[in-house]
Amino acid sequence: MTDVVLSCTKISKAFGALQASKDVSLDLQAGEIHALIGPNGAGKSTLIRQISGAMKPDRGTVHFLGHDVTRLSAIERARLGLGRSFQISSVIPDFTVLQNVALAVLGDEGNSFHFFRDLLKGRPTVERAETCIARVGLEDRRAVRAADLAHGERRRLEIATALALEPRAFLLDEPMAGMGAEGASEMTRLLDTLRHEAPILLIEHDMDAVFALANRISVLVYGEIIATGTSDEIRSNAEVRRAYLGEEETA
Amino acid sequence: MMRREQILNGAVLLGLIAVPLWAWSSGEPFIITLATKVAVLGLAGVGLNIALGTGGLVSLGHAAFFGIGGYAMGILASHAQQYVPLFEWPLLVEGTKSMPVIWLVAIVFSGLAALLIGALSLRTSGVYFIMITLAFAQMLYYFAISWPAYGGEDGMAIYVRNSFPGLNTLDPIQFFAITFVILCMTLWFNARLVRSPFGTALAAARQNAERVEAVGIDPYKLRLAAFVISGMITGLAGALFADLNRFVSPTMFGWHLSGELIVFVILGGTGRLLGPVVGAAIFITLEHVLGGISEYWQIFLGVLLLGVVLVARGGVIAVIAGKGVAHD
Ligand SMILES: Nc1ncnc2c1ncn2[C@@H]1O[C@H](COP(=O)(O)OP(=O)(O)OP(=O)(O)O)[C@@H](O)[C@H]1O
Numbered sequence: 080m081t082d083v084v085l086s087c088t089k090i091s092k093a094f095g096a097l098q099a100s101k102d103v104s105l106d107l108q109a110g111e112i113h114a115l116i117g118p119n120g121a122g123k124s125t126l127i128r129q130i131s132g133a134m135k136p137d138r139g140t141v142h143f144l145g146h147d148v149t150r151l152s153a154i155e156r157a158r159l160g161l162g163r164s165f166q167i168s169s170v171i172p173d174f175t176v177l178q179n180v181a182l183a184v185l186g187d188e189g190n191s192f193h194f195f196r197d198l199l200k201g202r203p204t205v206e207r208a209e210t211c212i213a214r215v216g217l218e219d220r221r222a223v224r225a226a227d228l229a230h231g232e233r234r235r236l237e238i239a240t241a242l243a244l245e246p247r248a249f250l251l252d253e254p255m256a257g258m259g260a261e262g263a264s265e266m267t268r269l270l271d272t273l274r275h276e277a278p279i280l281l282i283e284h285d286m287d288a289v290f291a292l293a294n295r296i297s298v299l300v301y302g303e304i305i306a307t308g309t310s311d312e313i314r315s316n317a318e319v320r321r322a323y324l325g326e327e328e329t330a
Numbered sequence: 331m332m333r334r335e336q337i338l339n340g341a342v343l344l345g346l347i348a349v350p351l352w353a354w355s356s357g358e359p360f361i362i363t364l365a366t367k368v369a370v371l372g373l374a375g376v377g378l379n380i381a382l383g384t385g386g387l388v389s390l391g392h393a394a395f396f397g398i399g400g401y402a403m404g405i406l407a408s409h410a411q412q413y414v415p416l417f418e419w420p421l422l423v424e425g426t427k428s429m430p431v432i433w434l435v436a437i438v439f440s441g442l443a444a445l446l447i448g449a450l451s452l453r454t455s456g457v458y459f460i461m462i463t464l465a466f467a468q469m470l471y472y473f474a475i476s477w478p479a480y481g482g483e484d485g486m487a488i489y490v491r492n493s494f495p496g497l498n499t500l501d502p503i504q505f506f507a508i509t510f511v512i513l514c515m516t517l518w519f520n521a522r523l524v525r526s527p528f529g530t531a532l533a534a535a536r537q538n539a540e541r542v543e544a545v546g547i548d549p550y551k552l553r554l555a556a557f558v559i560s561g562m563i564t565g566l567a568g569a570l571f572a573d574l575n576r577f578v579s580p581t582m583f584g585w586h587l588s589g590e591l592i593v594f595v596i597l598g599g600t601g602r603l604l605g606p607v608v609g610a611a612i613f614i615t616l617e618h619v620l621g622g623i624s625e626y627w628q629i630f631l632g633v634l635l636l637g638v639v640l641v642a643r644g645g646v647i648a649v650i651a652g653k654g655v656a657h658d
């Protein structure tokens with residue numbers, strides 16, 4: 080009936096005595112934004128790492144586009160079309176914005192073993208990179224080193240990098256963190272259009288953005304998903320209010 | 331910034347031609363030999379720089395490739411000078427005094443060795459990588475020492491320099507010209523490589539491997555290819571070095587040599603195109619000038635190196651041409 084693009088089933092991961100993922104099952108359907116929320120240290124980033132392949136789960140499986148990818152590396156999963164952004168911006172600091180995105184285009188083309196051609200004189204590659212840069216609104220900053228970008232710009236650069244992969248699913252770990260109100264609302268608009276290209280698993284602490292964007296929300300607490308539902312269902316869920324949203328009232 | 335470095339690079343290469351030409355016209359063959367040594371050791375450093383500077387792979391074992399290149403020359407030439415074939419079975423393989431053939435053999439074998447050593451050592455990183463590359467080079471060193479057929483500890487002397495079609499290689503200035511042209515061709519290749527898709531991805535993997543993996547590129551494969559290219563260039567330099575001295579010995583495999591190559595790269599400027607050549611030039615000039623004054627000349631080198639590491643991270647090139655961004 081629905082079109083499941085990405086799913087994980089009964090994922091468990093322990094760091095010593097700390098259970099960071101406890102039988103986590105969740106899926107991502109075509110065209111949706113599925114938000115994953117939960118308090119600090121709940122295990123959200125750890126879950127993303129296991130889905131992206133950067134970390135192996137102790138138990139459980141990950142399926143992507145109908146394939147069991149549990150045993151595939153992060154590199155192979157990226158090549159299948161998993162585009163991710165990191166909680167702490169992960170860019171090539173000495174590269175310009177254009178070079179950073181061109182690198183991603185290169186990855187998508189599977190074309191990095193050319194030894195003579197000048198990368199930045201390759202028309203199709205550069206044009207694709209520039210399209211992605213324009214979509215996140217960084218076209219005026221294309222020649223700036225990533226290390227010299229403002230924090231919010233670096234977050235957008237990461238989105239452009241993920242876009243350049245033309246992914247079949249996005250994994251975005253707090254793309255709006257530290258962005259400021261204006262940046263966050265721009266990012267909200269961008270993600271809203273993005274979901275039609277590929278569904279987004281979105282980790283985000285900004286509740287306005289989450290409630291505005293998410294088709295579904297899952298709440299992770301102490302490594303366990305305690306509820307999944309629409310914005311309204313999650314807002315009115317008593318357990319969620321107690322475990323998570325309630326924290327804000329008492330704070 | 332970029333332009334200043336290009337002007338400096340041009341000046342360095344011009345200087346490297348001017349000095350031996352001057353020495354030639356004023357009858358100083360020893361100076362020509364020194365300049366040839368700069369070109370050849372600079373070339374070896376250019377090879378290392380691809381792994382170390384662009385790829386961030388601190389190899390303390392590049393003497394392995396330098397030595398393989400040297401022994402490729404020594405073995406082929408010694409068989410040729412004794413008129414004894416290398417193999418008679420399954421097919422007849424004779425020695426040779428032809429430089430192009432020797433270079434090809436040196437490049438192929440040092441490339442194969444780099445593939446093997448790289449495939450194993452690149453599974454580690456940091457200090458383990460340094461130690462494993464060192465260990466491989468030391469293994470080859472002891473192997474060369476204990477191989478009496480090819481001179482063992484004493485090495486091998488080749489009585490007449492190998493030949494190159496149309497040139498008299500015994501004439502120092504002509505042999506210098508050969509090494510200089512090879513150096514320039516390699517630098518041209520290196521400059522292209524750095525701007526290519528491969529070079530870009532390799533430099534990216536040095537700075538942030540996680541990011542490179544996230545776009546579906548395997549840093550291990552990039553590094554292995556870089557290590558092989560690097561080893562082939564250093565191997566070619568080894569063959570030329572052996573021809574310069576008409577002598578091969580196990581010291582070509584020694585960790586001293588690996589260390590010196592790293593010194594060239596750091597002194598001149600890590601990841602800078604002409605860095606290793608500038609480093610080799612400074613090293614050999616100091617050795618020549620100060621070596622005559624005191625046998626402890628390396629103390630001065632040590633002070634200079636400390637200065638570079640503490641004050642001028644980008645090496646001599648950065649001091650003169652500014653830090654700049656290596657890419658656009
Ligand atoms: N590699 C690791 N080794 C040991 N413990 C880890 C490791 N990675 C994460 N943890 C721990 O696992 C727990 C979950 O961490 P995680 O980063 O997934 O939380 P999070 O939900 O993303 O939190 P935040 O909202 O602060 O980003 C934390 O207690 C963290 O300290």
Ligand SMILES: [Mg+2]
Pocket residue numbers: 123124125166252
């Ligand atoms: Mg996190």
